Amino acid sequence: MAAPIFAVTMPKWGIEMQEGLVTDWHAAVGERIAKDAPLLDVETDKIVNAVESPVEGTLRRILAERGQAYPVGALLAVYADPAVSEAEVDAFVAGFRPVDASFEPADATVTGAPAAPIAAAAPAPVAEAGEGGQRVSPIARRLAEKLGIDVTQIHGTGPNGRVSKEDVETFAARQGAKPAATAATSANASRRERLSPMRQTIARRLLESKQTIPHYRLEATVDGAALQARRAALAAAGTSASLNDFIVRATALALVEVPALNAHLEGEDVVTFADADVAVAVATEQGLLTPIVRAANRLGLAQIGAATRDLAARARAGRLTREEITGGTFTVSNLGMHGLERFDAIINPPQVAILAVGALRPAVLVRQGQAVVGERLTLTLSCDHRVVDGAVGARFLKRLVELLEAPDTL
Amino acid sequence: MxxxxxALARAYRQMKTIREFEERLHLEIQTGEIPGFTHLYAGQEAVAVGVCATLGDRDYIVSTHRGHGHCIAKGCDVxxxxxxxxxxxDGLCKGKGGSMHIADVTKGMLGANAIxxxxxxxxxxxxxxxxxxxxGTVSVAFGGDGSCNQGTVFEAxxxxxxxxxxxxxxxxxxxxxxHTGVDYAVGSKDIAGRARAFGMPAERCDGSDFHAVHAAMQRALEHARGGRGPAAIEAVTTRFYGHFEGDPQLYRARDEVRRQRESMDCLKRFRDSAAAHGLSASELDALDAAxxxxxDAAVAGAKASPPPAEAELTTDVYSSY
Amino acid sequence: MAQKSMRDAINDALHLEMARDPRVIVLGEDVSGGAGGSSGEREASGGIFGVTKGLLPKFGAGRVIDTPISESAIIGAAAGAALAGLRPVAELMFADFVGVSLDQIFNQMAKFRYMFGGKTGCPAVVRLAMGAGMNMGAQHSQTIYPLLASVPGLKVVIPSNAYDAKGLMLSALRDDDPVMFFEHKALYPRKGEVPDGDYTVPFGEAALVREGEHVTVVALARMVVFAEKAIDALAKDGISCDLIDPRTVSPLDADTILESVENTGRLVVVDESPPRCSLAADIAAIVASRGFRSLRAPIEIVTAPHTPVPFARELERAYVPSPQRIEQAIRKVMQE
Structure with missing residues (x-):
């Protein structure tokens, strides 16, 4: 043995090895180890191999535990002649300074930065090709998100049809989108988060709606007695329908009778539809979604109930398809479950009207000149005055109230 | 001659120096203190020393990535x-070259080479x-069996x-x-024969036998110094360690090196015939100790030596710029 | 998703594509290793960095070819095999060995398509392990990609992480042109999330690794890792940066860099190569000429010095651009 005390250190195998995992020891403290005898096993991300004893000697200390990784040059064990005292061995261990064999450049430790663990955060895989293999430059993608623009709607002019920042800007200019203003900072503790792409889309569309559509509102109340009686009868017969199912059904029928509200305003054209594709607002953690009950005018209460429950569940699970949320002809927003008396809603363009439904609440009603205590539902209809005049909206709302107060026909 | x-004692001492230099490096490298990529020459000492014992400082050698032995044999400061x-x-190349690039032109050592x-x-x-x-001076190109498959070698x-x-x-x-065996990688399996085909005398010798290498070198020198152009020697030898330090050597049978250390150790073989050349075992023992x-002194000196100053990074790129 | 080293990610790509496409072959020094050795192990090496491990047992010696140390012949043979309909992957081991084989790369494979009037391509991939920091000395540490990026006809790929390495390798293997695939040695053990299946990362599309508003930082290979450190350290001072990893430098996604500089007005380029005729110089020139009006500060480049790679640890640590130098450069452009 070269010296009375000999350090066994983590060897460097291969070229880029920086640390090794001790997987097993083949010797115990106190044993005399022959040169080249297998001493321990070390695993790297390339191989598992035995560390052979570099010299002959008596194993006095094992300092590396099984299952632990140690950098190249770390002290794994100490050999010492029997004449060397335990205290001397301890002093050797305490005084051992491993070599810095790392590959980091000289001033790798950035002043003030916390010490980073060896394995830094993995870079998040980047979705390379968007939907349908669409190519989008990273800056363009970011800008589109900022503006709440769906990049799949943009025609890319770059190489291989790649969407560039310029393409997004051109698109945005056409759409009139503007980046959201930065909020002022305050002394209060706050958390800043970028809007999700979905939230950005919602924000952009609602702002556009509120700013550009001349909304007016009409309000009517529904005496809920007949509705409640009908629901009770259905429940007794073993079927059930929610209040919302009645409202969607009645809305669809009223829309068919007053098609001016079952319409889209597209540029200077009004498109009216034969069937009522009723969008039903669903609150999800990510934001408001409006899945569509197609041709609700052709569906019975039970079918509407099944369809809305399925859509709402999938909306909350984030599993709606693009078709299921695009192309509605009218929207029903029902916040009745929150106990609200009434509210009004913002039209979801290119639709021309939206119905806001309050809660069915106890109220003093006037029936045949008598004040009675019953239940009342308040409906608020928002219309786009550019295409729906007040009388037309009123006709629709009147018909809707009639249907809901005579629910046996639904 | x-x-x-x-001269024999000097040759033995050089071979032993190479051996102990490499054996010690093998231990020291495990501490992690030695940077980089080191290829040990242990096992091949008789070739470097057998060849260089015939040369003077004005003769040149070029070496390989496995160059420590050539350096020592050519007289570089250990x-x-x-x-x-x-x-x-204070390293021979100011710490800028490292194991694979040691050179000392004053000794005719034109550099180890990582290519x-x-x-x-x-x-x-x-x-x-x-x-x-x-x-009457000459140059020697050391190369391994691997190098004989390179186009540059054919051209040379x-x-x-x-x-x-x-x-x-x-x-x-x-x-x-x-990591690849010579029987696979050298198509003709006859490296001397290749050199001969280019039009020079070439012979194969036992690279574990100092005297055999020395004698072959004498014949080659006689040819070259006589103005008759180049000559070649294929010295059959072995390495006692891996391609580089840390090479797990899975391509070698487990006991191959042990057997070769028995049968192909040039130092043992030199000792076996030393008495016939008038060298006693005790004389050789004394050389071993020296x-x-x-x-020990070289390692202690290296450990005590300071690292290069950072300003050295950008010097020596040009003579002037 | 599985955490894999960059070594294993590239290995994955080779396995997938060799199974999918029988035209793919692998050749190079010790790509399996052990041929002619005494242990009888068929695959004693699997490549000196372990990147080609497991290919020989699966695909056989006909397609996984150990070669003698003959770099010109390895590259030339890959070029010829590609002309004859195969899709070879030639391993050059250390990128520095480009020096030995340069003619076959830049006079031969790079120029076939053009010289032959577009009648044939040369779908070969050359794998090159590069990079300083491991004390391997002047001839085993260079990042010589600028040399090859300057050659028309070659595509040059420089991944910075395991995910990209696999996707870029699969793209390289399916590309009809010669692809120089540079693998930084210090990144081989670095792990990242790598999906098991087949996916590609396209050439000519940069990755936006960090998003910010003040400075555009462009970095390659290991320098991406260091730039991330620098940028994250600056966040506490309210400085935020776009970090762009071009991933391929030929083709180079200049649009993404220019678009980013339009937003930030400031550019720092980080390149492990020496500064002259480097990718840093190239990118700085592109932005200076095409994005001049966006710039609010002089462009900073952070590179190795104009020296060979030194051996001594202390010198090499000073040679490799560090996170701190990157941080300083970012602070400097912020002062304008």
């Missing part, structure tokens, strides 16, 4: 080499200088013949080009 007792391998300021086949063309150029000087062999310059190509056939002391 038979060697004197003194302490300076050790410092270089540790990457220290397989990088050296032989350089040796031909040095031999052009020797020929022009007309002083041919150019030396065309120019009739005094280069001796020494192919150290240690059985492996990196060598160990030298190596």
């Amino acid at each position: 038979t060697l004197t007792r003194e 302490a300076g080499m050790m410092k270089e391998i540790y990457g220290r300021r 397989v086949g990088g050296g032989p063309p350089i040796a031909v150029g040095a031999a052009i200088a020797c020929k022009l000087r007309g002083d 062999l041919n150019l030396a013949v065309v120019l009739q310059v005094p280069t001796i190509f020494v192919f150290e056939n240690n059985g492996y080009s990196e 060598v160990l002391a030298d190596i």
